[in-house]
Amino acid sequence: MIFFNNKTKKSSSGTLGKVNVSFCLSRKNAWLLWLCQCLNIAVIALELSTWMLAIISLSLAWQALLLHNSRDRVKTRKKVSTVKHLSQRQHNHHKKQQASIVSPIILGIFALLGCIAIAITAKEVGILASMVHLLCFSYVLKAFELKARRDFYQLLLLGLFVLASSLIFRQDLVFSFITLILLVINLSVLLHFFSSEKTFASNIKVMTVILGQSAILAVVLFLVFPRLSPFWQMPRAKSAETGLSDTVKPGDIANLSRSTKLAFRADFGQQAIPNYSQLYWRAMVLEDFDGRQWTRIKAAPKNSAKASASNTFSVNLNGSDIVPLNYQITVEPSFQKYLFALAPAIASNEGNDIRAKSDYTLMSSKIITQAKSYQLSSFLSLPLALELSEHSRTVNLHYPEGSNPRLEQMALQLQHNYPEPQARAQAVLSRINQQNYSYTLQPPLLINNSLDQFFFDTQAGFCVHYASAFTFIMRASGIPARLVTGYLGGEFNGTNTGDKLSDKGHLSIYQYDAHAWSEIWVQGKGWVRVDPTGAVDPERVNSGWSNELLQQQSNLNNELFSLYQLKNIALLNILRLQFDILDYQWTKWVIGFNSKQQYNLLKHWFGKMASWKFALIIAIALVISMVMLMLFLHLLNRSKSKKKPLAKWQLVYQKSLGQLAKQGIVKPAAMTVNNFSKQVREQYPELAIVFTRLSVSYNRLCYQTLAKDEQLKLTLTMQQQYQDFCQTLKKQP
């Protein structure tokens, strides 16, 4: 910014009238700038509220109209009078200028109204979003007052800010790539302003090359620049993200299943990936049911938390002979706190940021706004919570009585018929399996989310329907049961060698893998997972989505490239999987590169050291690189203008000129030395003799061809004359 300002200041002081009065973009440049604005806004459009988008599109349309009109005007002018000379053209320019400038009063009022609107809505949308609104608003309005080159620079810079701020909200590979392309376009518009005689395409090429060269610097800064947490932090974007929520109604997850967004990835390294039906990624346990929806219990009593904490520990100690399953999970920003794990699991880097909860779920201490990685060890064969506290027993047996009378009645009957809990559960599952239940993404609407209606009348639903109905029946029949939400399965991506043990790659779990299932507590076995979905659609549980469901999904989504179509075309599917690998690497190495990994990397390079040493090294490296940069720029400048060293006499003469300037006599640049000494003689007769002598010596040194020794002598004389000159000047009042 400062750099640009300086530049404009310099140029505007030099060519004062020219730049300020008749700054005018050429038509092509103006349109390019407009297009560039549209693109920049488009990138961030998703984050803007509708009214702001309306204002922005209105402004852009207005801008386009103005540009279009100015073209017409020039055209008609050309038709009417053949353009003869410069003056005529300037006149045209002037007209054009007038046409494209809106009265500043109107603009000001507009801006004020917009700011008030933003301020009013600020509470609703949050401080970050309102700041983004303000940025976009000013970005669009600035285009109306391009009066000087400075304004043009400001507009471009604002554009870059808009681009950068769009990265707050999304950081995946595609989006980053798009942003990069837009950056090139933005800078090319700037370049095009200066070299408009070249085609825009060639300017883009030049800009790409320049950016490519500067990428080295970017990489170095990326690796070594200190990520000090107060400064190096992404603003927290509060955004309506798709994902699991801590209240679930029947029918909720069906909406989620339309989303093909990535939820998280799991990397098992060299280990074998468990079977699909084992991959129940646990996210949340919902224990509170009010007859309509399931809710997570906010604050568990302290003592039970303690008890469960000791539980998890004992699990680890007991299971020391069982080989744990180690894997790494990289979560996409979900703007929630829950994390995913194959229960029971312990996080190896468990510390301040990951908490294990009593229900075997993991929680992050902060809201996940950026991709986050953590290492887990799971003991899949171990039972969960062999002992059930009194508190959780009551919680998990509670149901609002009378909310679903038919189910309750059935539960009582089951309780009577099957005293064994697991047999009871099996009975329900076989009923689901044998009767005409269907698994569908488009369940019929239920009145008041009634489970009765689902279980006995419509008999069509999604995982949540089945899981909640099942859990309800279990509770009603006296078995502690709860609803668990999370994800099921995942898509394997990597080299599949056939031999399961040497598979290498990762699992990608998407939002459409979201799932809900039940857990019942059985004496001696702990919490046992029961998935009623398996009873109605075994394929879903064993290998993923059936074709029928995929078809349904693609119909629902109405997208051109839906998942169904993608999965059906082999080539596209391969491409998609390849891209997924790339995106995974991007997330893992670039976005996930936090201060810890930076520290590890540096440790890897330099060995183990105290962190203050690291800070010192980084600081020194920064200083050195800055110095190098300055040096480089300096050399660049020098080679450009071939700086001519000033000779001694030139320095002396310049000094004397400076002295005179203090007295108020300034030598016009175009005036020769002799003429100037004449002028001095007229204005300061006292100085006449000394200064004339000095001038004569200067002239001789500068223009006469002298021998070396002669030159030396004369230089000395001139210095003496300068001393005299200074003394005479001092005597002056």
Next chain:
Amino acid sequence: MPQTPNIVDTVQASQQSITAILNKIESVVLGKPKECRLALACLLAQGHLLIEDLPGMGKTTLAHVLATTLGLSYQRTQFTNDLLPADVVGFSIFDKESNRFELHKGPIFNQVVLADEINRASPKTQSALLEAMAEQQVSIDGITHELPLPFFVIATQNPLFHAGTYPLPESQLDRFMMRLSLGFPDLKAEKKILLNTAQRTNQTTRDNTAANGGVIEQEELIAMQDAVTQINVSNDVIEYIIALSHVSRRAYSSHSNVTHSTQTNTQVNDAEINCKPLSPRASKALLQAAKAMAFIDNRDYVLPDDVQAVFYVVCQHRLEMQPSQQLGASHINDNSVANQILKSVDVLNPLGHS
């Protein structure tokens, strides 16, 4: 440098003659010392001289006195609109006695050719002078004839708005090293002129000039011209001249090659000066004229002052977009293109080194 003492001596030795010549000229062309010096500088720099002014301002007198003072053969030719090229350069005529063609040399076969009112002749005739001025030779009927050396064309012309004038083609205008304009004499000079005329009412100009005779010999003039070419020019002065010509070319070069011309340190920055670009011939003429000025000033090195002194007369007629249409336009005024260019270049740092 080995020839430095040599040139210093020559310059010093010539001073007497120069003062004598100047005195002589100034005694005839009254009240115009500056113009007289410029005219002399032009001839010392081996350039041709164009004098433009209203009728009766002393153009012809100046041309006349220059020729005579320098001791050169001269002939005056009055250019009219029906003058043919053959009338200037000469023609072959069949001699009955010797039975062969004999060359009748035209007035151009003189050391000083006084082309009076050159812009009254048709362009064809004007162009007849071209070869002579550039190569110092003429071709008649396919035979090339060398012209006597030193060779000068001193032309006079009336302002273009006068009736029956043809503007000189640019190519020819470019061949004149200087274009001088005398302007009205001041009060004192005019009084003197009138008194002088009264004194010699019955004397013709011819008597007058004949009585004056030459001050120097031809050989001395050639020696002086040689000395002028040997005047030292420092790098700074060369750069100054380059910078000046670059400023005039800016409008042309800004499209293709911005690198250098933008670096000339300028005060009137980007404000474009509306002019024709100066050719390298022009910068050569400028340098040569500056050298001659330095010679006349008794210096063996050129100062930017010399360049500034001759810049207007050397360059203005090459810079003007349109020939001056107004009375007195050829007089130095502050708004002239040449002065704008002068003002835009820093004397101490012409090429904008910083």
